[in-house]
Amino acid sequence: MIDAKTLEYDFKEEELGFEEPFKQEDVPLTTGEKISLGLVALGILAFVVQLLGSPLQGTWAGFLLAFILPSIGASLYFWLSYKDTVPGIKHNNNYYRSLLARGSLGWIAGIVMTGFYILLYWWPKYLEGGIRMTDPLSGLLTGGPANQWFLYGLLYTIAVTVFGIRMFMKYRHNRYQKIRTASVMFFQLGLAFIIPNVLKAFNQPEYYFSYFWPLKYDYLFPSSFSYFMQSGSGVGMFFIFWGLMMTFLATPVLTYFYGKRWYCSWVCGCGGLAETMGDPWRQLSDKSTKAWRIERVLIHAVLVFIVITTVLLWINSSTSGSVFGSYSFTLKKWYGFYIGAIFSGVIGVGFYPLMGSRVWCRFGCPMAAILGIFQKFFSRFRITTNGGQCMSCGNCSTYCEMGIDVRAYAQKGENIIRSSCVGCGVCAAVCPRGVLKLENGGTYKDRYEHSDKPVTAFLDSIRHI
Amino acid sequence: MHIAIIGNGATGVAAAKRIRQLQPDWKITLISGESDYHYSRPALMYIFMGHMSFKDTKPYQDHFWKINNIDLLRAWVTEIDHNNKKLTLHQKGQLTYDKLLIATGSKSNKFGWPGQDLKGVQGLWDLMDLRSLYENVKNAKRAVIVGGGLIGIELAEMIHSRNMEVTFLVRENSYWNNVLPKEESMMINRIIRHEGLDLKLETELKEIEGEQNGRVSGVVTNKGERIDCEIVGLTAGVSPNTDLVKETGIDTGRGILVDWSFRTNAPDVFAAGDCAELVTEGDLRNVIQQVWYTGKMQGKVAGEVIAGQDSTYDPGIWYNSAKFFDLEYQTYGNVSNVPVQGEHNLYWEHQNHQHSMRIITRNSIVIGINVMGLRYRHKVCERWIREEKTLDYVLDNLKEANFDPEFYDKFEQEIRHTFKEMAA
Numbered sequence A: 001m002i003d004a005k006t007l008e009y010d011f012k013e014e015e016l017g018f019e020e021p022f023k024q025e026d027v028p029l030t031t032g033e034k035i036s037l038g039l040v041a042l043g044i045l046a047f048v049v050q051l052l053g054s055p056l057q058g059t060w061a062g063f064l065l066a067f068i069l070p071s072i073g074a075s076l077y078f079w080l081s082y083k084d085t086v087p088g089i090k091h092n093n094n095y096y097r098s099l100l101a102r103g104s105l106g107w108i109a110g111i112v113m114t115g116f117y118i119l120l121y122w123w124p125k126y127l128e129g130g131i132r133m134t135d136p137l138s139g140l141l142t143g144g145p146a147n148q149w150f151l152y153g154l155l156y157t158i159a160v161t162v163f164g165i166r167m168f169m170k171y172r173h174n175r176y177q178k179i180r181t182a183s184v185m186f187f188q189l190g191l192a193f194i195i196p197n198v199l200k201a202f203n204q205p206e207y208y209f210s211y212f213w214p215l216k217y218d219y220l221f222p223s224s225f226s227y228f229m230q231s232g233s234g235v236g237m238f239f240i241f242w243g244l245m246m247t248f249l250a251t252p253v254l255t256y257f258y259g260k261r262w263y264c265s266w267v268c269g270c271g272g273l274a275e276t277m278g279d280p281w282r283q284l285s286d287k288s289t290k291a292w293r294i295e296r297v298l299i300h301a302v303l304v305f306i307v308i309t310t311v312l313l314w315i316n317s318s319t320s321g322s323v324f325g326s327y328s329f330t331l332k333k334w335y336g337f338y339i340g341a342i343f344s345g346v347i348g349v350g351f352y353p354l355m356g357s358r359v360w361c362r363f364g365c366p367m368a369a370i371l372g373i374f375q376k377f378f379s380r381f382r383i384t385t386n387g388g389q390c391m392s393c394g395n396c397s398t399y400c401e402m403g404i405d406v407r408a409y410a411q412k413g414e415n416i417i418r419s420s421c422v423g424c425g426v427c428a429a430v431c432p433r434g435v436l437k438l439e440n441g442g443t444y445k446d447r448y449e450h451s452d453k454p455v456t457a458f459l460d461s462i463r464h465i
Numbered sequence B: 001m002h003i004a005i006i007g008n009g010a011t012g013v014a015a016a017k018r019i020r021q022l023q024p025d026w027k028i029t030l031i032s033g034e035s036d037y038h039y040s041r042p043a044l045m046y047i048f049m050g051h052m053s054f055k056d057t058k059p060y061q062d063h064f065w066k067i068n069n070i071d072l073l074r075a076w077v078t079e080i081d082h083n084n085k086k087l088t089l090h091q092k093g094q095l096t097y098d099k100l101l102i103a104t105g106s107k108s109n110k111f112g113w114p115g116q117d118l119k120g121v122q123g124l125w126d127l128m129d130l131r132s133l134y135e136n137v138k139n140a141k142r143a144v145i146v147g148g149g150l151i152g153i154e155l156a157e158m159i160h161s162r163n164m165e166v167t168f169l170v171r172e173n174s175y176w177n178n179v180l181p182k183e184e185s186m187m188i189n190r191i192i193r194h195e196g197l198d199l200k201l202e203t204e205l206k207e208i209e210g211e212q213n214g215r216v217s218g219v220v221t222n223k224g225e226r227i228d229c230e231i232v233g234l235t236a237g238v239s240p241n242t243d244l245v246k247e248t249g250i251d252t253g254r255g256i257l258v259d260w261s262f263r264t265n266a267p268d269v270f271a272a273g274d275c276a277e278l279v280t281e282g283d284l285r286n287v288i289q290q291v292w293y294t295g296k297m298q299g300k301v302a303g304e305v306i307a308g309q310d311s312t313y314d315p316g317i318w319y320n321s322a323k324f325f326d327l328e329y330q331t332y333g334n335v336s337n338v339p340v341q342g343e344h345n346l347y348w349e350h351q352n353h354q355h356s357m358r359i360i361t362r363n364s365i366v367i368g369i370n371v372m373g374l375r376y377r378h379k380v381c382e383r384w385i386r387e388e389k390t391l392d393y394v395l396d397n398l399k400e401a402n403f404d405p406e407f408y409d410k411f412e413q414e415i416r417h418t419f420k421e422m423a424a
Helices: A004-008 A033-052 A058-082 A104-122 A123-133 A135-142 A148-170 A176-201 A222-230 A236-256 A269-276 A279-284 A287-317 A328-351 A359-363 A366-378 A406-410 A424-430 A454-463 B012-020 B041-048 B062-068 B127-136 B150-160 B183-192 B292-306 B379-385 B390-394 B411-422
Strands: A382-383 A435-442 B001-006 B027-032 B070-074 B077-079 B086-087 B094-098 B099-102 B106-108 B142-145 B165-169 B199-200 B205-210 B214-222 B226-228 B229-236 B238-240 B256-258 B269-271 B274-276 B319-324 B327-333 B343-349 B355-361 B365-372
Touching: A033 A058, A033 A123, A058 A123, A058 A135, A058 A148, A104 A123, A104 A328, A123 A454, A135 A148, A135 A176, A148 A176, A148 A269, A148 A279, A148 B041, A176 A269, A176 A424, A176 B094, A222 A236, A222 A287, A236 A359, A236 A382, A236 B070, A269 A279, A269 A328, A287 A328, A287 A359, A287 A366, A287 B274, A328 A359, A328 A454, A382 A406, B012 B027, B012 B070, B012 B292, B027 B041, B041 B127, B041 B150, B062 B070, B106 B379, B127 B150, B142 B150, B142 B226, B150 B229, B150 B327, B183 B199, B183 B319, B183 B343, B183 B355, B183 B365, B214 B229, B256 B269, B269 B292, B319 B379, B327 B379, B343 B411, B355 B390, B365 B379, B365 B390, B390 B411
Parallel strands: B001 B027, B001 B099, B027 B070, B099 B269, B142 B165, B142 B229, B165 B199, B256 B274
Antiparallel strands: A382 A435, B077 B086, B086 B094, B106 B238, B205 B214, B214 B226, B319 B327, B327 B365, B343 B355, B355 B365
């Protein structure tokens, strides 16, 4: 017989879910943690004071107080708060934190971040105070005053660095995560911030060596080609050469050997921000098959959009506008507005606290679409699963920022070969049974059940769409 | 043909899926009083600790059941009438079936301790236990966990994550050393203490004390020590859940007695997974397997038999895995906790106590592998053991089995060196 207490049980776990259980008080902040948070507060105060017109604005002292002080404070805080913990997975309470679980703080963060992007793109005059505070650094790097993009680049680089330090501490038991984080920090600081700005100081075009067409869509536009050429010297020619090489040679070759991750979670700035500042929100990505369907339609539509735009611009430029006239310019404008600004910026980053850290990478980025096609059909990269060890707990799917239902494969013992996988390695890290491993395999044999040949595999998969 | 399956855990679901693959037209009803949908029982701890929501622990999206035409029924079965092929449901009428699979799993052991039914005393097995834990942790300051096994350490980790003190009473002289060899077990003792838990070895629960209102107030150990606490976790193992079949004419021993095709003595009634006791001919003990993986494998074979195939369960090479706080453990083949005559034990442990490997050989043939703080490939280890590879072969090919993430320190060379010296 079943006991009466069991028979009484009829909790609606689906509707009600499980709330946060009672907790005894947290360990109070240490003096060090208080001081580091104090530095952050002091920095914010310095920022506000300067906004209100303090003479510090535009001086090195003002810059250091408003930008560097809080960065040091936040980095210090992350370091201190993790350093005495046992190395391992640190996801306790993620679902109970308002900021991380779409609570009111999460919504506020989403609105603030979205608002910042709206100001940045359309009303930079409201950011004027902040822009002026960065003048000393801008003067040092570029030789001229800052604009909103300099401020943006600086904040972006600070975010990647500070939250990169958090990643180092959070995953200090995991060398893959540490090296990968160091890589995105290096590419953001060096190739996406210092070099482009220093190039300006030498009167060269501001060039980002870590971004390629079609993510940096205008790099293969005819107008950019002529602009680079105008710069005289060989530098402009080199930029054109670099852009073509990276898009048409490096991308397929590196993706063949290492998968899409060589770019998306090791080099790319968008990926860099998602992997550092976005990490606390990675669990918010939608794992449903419906979201997957939307993803496939959207991301490939954006790819088609930018390819058509680019082709038309070239036809237009080589026929001096006689075929399409200004039509191609309209497309270019639309792409820049809807995709470049709204999708990749406002939604892509602004929605971190609501839809997870990879909204743009997953649903919009045309570079990710191309890399994904290579990864799916012509790459040695895949995530392998360890025999029958999966117990379907769901940590891998939950913490997949790209919304891949990793568990669906792992519990069947199947390899995971998905075009969207950016190879961040977190699924393998959070797996409590050691089931997942990112690998660059040697052959197609273990990637495709029915064929050892990439082309046959490709045709086979088309037949199954 | 209507198949009723009692229990929507790993076994019930594996069976339902297999039956559907083989018999596209049969009606399948998966019955559970515990939850609307199948969820991953081992993930209970992650819900409580805030790593995942309940919904994240469901291995299949909800539309899976519709697509596969598997009916889900939320109800407690209270009676099995196998003569009339009829189930009685608590407050939900009756259900007739043509074939029945009982997959009711396990329940926590209670050994008749005084006070074991007080409020605040619980095991950790199902959603009911999880809900009671939510109640029991309210204003609690200390928990005492009784029993040094896999569930005990999970429960300890859960409660500890709510900033409560945890005392861990372990009967043996080292954590889980009735399964793990001494050295591995000691690694875990170290981890438990390092995490700040109060581990009391060679200590047994004598009685649980309560207050007037029926709540737990403390425990007394066999050493006469009294420990104040608001929660007592009873995790001294689990037993097959046979509550439903007692006095129905279906034979039970420790579990529901079945043959190796999961047939019970009653016609068209099957049992598989944790609740089943596989009857073994001859002198060998009957087999009861109570881990996730075996539940899944047994369910699959039971599904085949129910669908009309002539299948027999072959447990294959044993494997299991677990995680103790942040220390991962995998085991393949036969590794016994104490040295067995005729077997040779090779053990390597990194000086930081975070990684270890044990290889067991018999006549220079590898028969078992334990790894801690290392990930090894299931398929490779299983193949070595099945193909009876020699120690030399295994040591020379150790790298092939490593499954650690990229850039991790590799210890294979050191292990190979150490073991070759030991074997010489």
